[in-house]
Amino acid sequence: MDFRQLKRWFPVFVLPTLVAFCVAFVVPFGMGVWLSFHRFTTVTNARFVGLENYVRALTADTDFLRALGFTALFAAVSILLINVLAFTLALLLTRPRRGQNLLRSVFFMPNLIGGIVLGYVFSLLINGVLGLWGVDITYAAKYGFWGLVLLNVWQLAGYMMVIYIAGLQNIPGSLLEAAAIDGASAATTLWRVKLPLVMPAITICTFLTLTNAFKLFDQNLALTAGAPEGKTRMLALDIYQTFYGRAGWQGVGQAKAVLFFLLVAALAAIQLRLTRSREVDA
Amino acid sequence: MNGKPSLGHRLSTVALWVLAAVFLLPVALVVMNSFKSRLYISGAPFALPDAGTFVGWENYRTGLTSAGFTAAFGRSLFITVGSVLLIVVGCSMTAWYIARAKSRWTNLLYYLFVFSMIVPFQMVMYTMTYVVGSLGLDTLPGIVFVYLGFGSGLSVFMLTGFVRGIPLEIEEAATMDGCNPLQCFFRIVMPVLRPTAVTVAILNAMWVWNDYLLPYLVLGTDQKTIPVAIQIAMQGAYGATDYGGLMAMLVLAIIPIILFYLVGQKYIIQGVIAGAVKG
Structure with missing residues (x-):
C-alpha cells in the first residue's frame, strides 16, 4: 500500500486521540512545569518567583x-x-x-x-x-x-x-x-x-x-x-x-x-x- | 512425583490453603459486618452477627438510597464502558497510523505517548483540572474524553508494538482491491488486532472503574462515582459515619469486580501480564 496517501487521513485516525492527549496530558504537563516557577492561587494570577517554590518545598518545613x-x-x-x-x-x-x-x-x-x-x-x-x-x-x-x-x-x-x-x-x-x-x-x-x-x-x-x-x-x-x-x-x-x-x-x-x-x-x-x-x- | 506425595508437598499444600483463607479474611469480614447493625461494626468487627445485631438487608437499603450509591453505580458504569470503547477504538486507529505512516512526526508522537506513561498523576492533576474545567469538560461525556487522553499513553504504546508485527501484505492487497484506509482499518486491521485490543480494554476497565482522584477532581462531589461515594461516606462528619451503609457499599463495589473476573479470568490474567511486561 502506498502509505503516503495515509497522511490525508490524519484528522480521522489521530486527531481525536491527540486532542484528548493534549487536553489531559501535554498542556497540563507544560503548564505544570511553568507554574512550578510561579507563585499563584489560580492559574491566571501566576507571578514569576524563580526557584523559590523548590526552596520552600525542601526547607520551609x-x-x-x-x-x-x-x-x-x-x-x-x-x-x-x-x-x-x-x-x-x-x-x-x-x-x-x-x-x-x-x-x-x-x-x-x-x-x-x-x-x-x-x-x-x-x-x-x-x-x-x-x-x-x-x-x-x-x-x-x-x-x-x-x-x-x-x-x-x-x-x-x-x-x-x-x-x-x-x-x-x-x-x-x-x-x-x-x-x-x-x-x-x-x-x-x-x-x-x-x-x-x-x-x-x-x-x-x-x-x-x-x-x-x-x-x-x-x-x-x-x-x-x-x-x-x-x-x-x-x-x-x-x-x-x-x-x-x-x-x-x-x-x-x-x-x-x-x-x-x-x-x-x-x-x-x-x-x-x-x-x-x-x-x-x- | 510418582507414588505418594512427599510430606513436604502435603505440608506446603496445607500452608497454601491456610494462606488462601487469610487472603479471603478481609473481604469476608466486610461481608459479615454488612449484615450487622451499624452500631456493632467498628466496635466489634470480629463478633458474628447474632439475634440482637443481625439486620438482614437493611444496610443495603440505606447504603443504596441515602448516599446516592445507585446513581454512583450508574455513573461508574457509564464512564468505564464509554472510556474503554473510546480508548480501544481511538488508540487502535492512532497506533495503526503511527506504525504505517512512518515519519519523523509519528515517531515524535510515539515517544510523547511513551513518555506520558512514566509521569505520575500528581504532576498534572492541578493544571489538568483547570484545563478540563475551563473547556467545560467537567461532565460525564467530558470525563470520558479526558480518560481517552490519560489512557492513550499505555494503550497506543501496546497497540503500536503489535501493529508493527503484522505483515503488510494483507493491507496492501486490500488497498489494491480498492479499500480506503478507513475500510482497510476496520475490515482488515481491527480483527487482527483483537487480542491486544482485549488486553487494552481489560487494563483500562480496571483502572477507570477503580479510579478515585481524577473523577473526584473533575466531577466533584455532585456527580460521585463509586470510589468517590465511598470516600465521601467515610469522611462524613466524624462519629456520624454510617458503618452499616459503608459495609454494604464496599460489598457492592467488590461484587462487579468478582463477576468480571469470573467471566474473563483467562483474558484478565493474560492482559495483566502483558501490561506488566510492556509497562
Missing part, C-alpha cells in the same frame, strides 16, 4: 523530606516482602497439586479491587485488631506504616506471583532435566538455574512494586490519610495536601510534583539498567 523518607522505607520493605512471598507462591504453585487454579485465583483477586475500597476493607480489619488493645491505626506512625505494608503485600503478591509463574513456565524442561542428571540438589537448581533464568521476571516485578510504592495514593488516603500528624503521609498524598489543603502553597505543591516526577523517572531508569545487565538468555 520537613513535610516533603519526611514523606520521601517514609515512602522510601515503605518501598524497600514492600519490594522485599512482596517479591519473596510472590516468588515462593509461584514456586509452590508451578508444581502440580490439587486446587492449583483456585489457589492462584484467590491470591490474584485482591489486585483487581481498587485502592479506596481496599483501604476501608483493611481499616475495618486493622482497627478491629488494634481495638483489642484500645488503640486504632491513627495512634502511632508505626501502625500506619505496617498497615500500609500489609495492605500492599495483600494487593500485589498475587499479581507478582502470576508474573513469576509465567517466568518459571518459560524455563525449558531440558535444562531442569540436565541439572537433575548432573545431580544438582533442589536448592542448587533454584539458585543456579531457576533464579538466573527468571531474572527478566524479577526485573519486571521489582520495577512494578517500586513505582507502585512511590505512586501509592488511594490506599494511603483511605487507610491513614497521613495520621497521626502527617507522619504516615507518602509523597503523592503530601503533594495533594499541599495543593488543596494549604492556601497560598499551590506553587510549592507544583514544585513538589515536578521533583516527584523527576524522582519516579530516575528510579525507573536506574532500576531497568541495574537488573537488565544481570539477565541471562536461556
Whole structure:
C-alpha cells in the first residue's frame, strides 16, 4: 500500500486521540512545569518567583523530606516482602497439586479491587485488631506504616506471583532435566538455574512494586490519610495536601510534583539498567 | 512425583490453603459486618452477627438510597464502558497510523505517548483540572474524553508494538482491491488486532472503574462515582459515619469486580501480564 496517501487521513485516525492527549496530558504537563516557577492561587494570577517554590518545598518545613523518607522505607520493605512471598507462591504453585487454579485465583483477586475500597476493607480489619488493645491505626506512625505494608503485600503478591509463574513456565524442561542428571540438589537448581533464568521476571516485578510504592495514593488516603500528624503521609498524598489543603502553597505543591516526577523517572531508569545487565538468555 | 506425595508437598499444600483463607479474611469480614447493625461494626468487627445485631438487608437499603450509591453505580458504569470503547477504538486507529505512516512526526508522537506513561498523576492533576474545567469538560461525556487522553499513553504504546508485527501484505492487497484506509482499518486491521485490543480494554476497565482522584477532581462531589461515594461516606462528619451503609457499599463495589473476573479470568490474567511486561 502506498502509505503516503495515509497522511490525508490524519484528522480521522489521530486527531481525536491527540486532542484528548493534549487536553489531559501535554498542556497540563507544560503548564505544570511553568507554574512550578510561579507563585499563584489560580492559574491566571501566576507571578514569576524563580526557584523559590523548590526552596520552600525542601526547607520551609520537613513535610516533603519526611514523606520521601517514609515512602522510601515503605518501598524497600514492600519490594522485599512482596517479591519473596510472590516468588515462593509461584514456586509452590508451578508444581502440580490439587486446587492449583483456585489457589492462584484467590491470591490474584485482591489486585483487581481498587485502592479506596481496599483501604476501608483493611481499616475495618486493622482497627478491629488494634481495638483489642484500645488503640486504632491513627495512634502511632508505626501502625500506619505496617498497615500500609500489609495492605500492599495483600494487593500485589498475587499479581507478582502470576508474573513469576509465567517466568518459571518459560524455563525449558531440558535444562531442569540436565541439572537433575548432573545431580544438582533442589536448592542448587533454584539458585543456579531457576533464579538466573527468571531474572527478566524479577526485573519486571521489582520495577512494578517500586513505582507502585512511590505512586501509592488511594490506599494511603483511605487507610491513614497521613495520621497521626502527617507522619504516615507518602509523597503523592503530601503533594495533594499541599495543593488543596494549604492556601497560598499551590506553587510549592507544583514544585513538589515536578521533583516527584523527576524522582519516579530516575528510579525507573536506574532500576531497568541495574537488573537488565544481570539477565541471562536461556 | 510418582507414588505418594512427599510430606513436604502435603505440608506446603496445607500452608497454601491456610494462606488462601487469610487472603479471603478481609473481604469476608466486610461481608459479615454488612449484615450487622451499624452500631456493632467498628466496635466489634470480629463478633458474628447474632439475634440482637443481625439486620438482614437493611444496610443495603440505606447504603443504596441515602448516599446516592445507585446513581454512583450508574455513573461508574457509564464512564468505564464509554472510556474503554473510546480508548480501544481511538488508540487502535492512532497506533495503526503511527506504525504505517512512518515519519519523523509519528515517531515524535510515539515517544510523547511513551513518555506520558512514566509521569505520575500528581504532576498534572492541578493544571489538568483547570484545563478540563475551563473547556467545560467537567461532565460525564467530558470525563470520558479526558480518560481517552490519560489512557492513550499505555494503550497506543501496546497497540503500536503489535501493529508493527503484522505483515503488510494483507493491507496492501486490500488497498489494491480498492479499500480506503478507513475500510482497510476496520475490515482488515481491527480483527487482527483483537487480542491486544482485549488486553487494552481489560487494563483500562480496571483502572477507570477503580479510579478515585481524577473523577473526584473533575466531577466533584455532585456527580460521585463509586470510589468517590465511598470516600465521601467515610469522611462524613466524624462519629456520624454510617458503618452499616459503608459495609454494604464496599460489598457492592467488590461484587462487579468478582463477576468480571469470573467471566474473563483467562483474558484478565493474560492482559495483566502483558501490561506488566510492556509497562
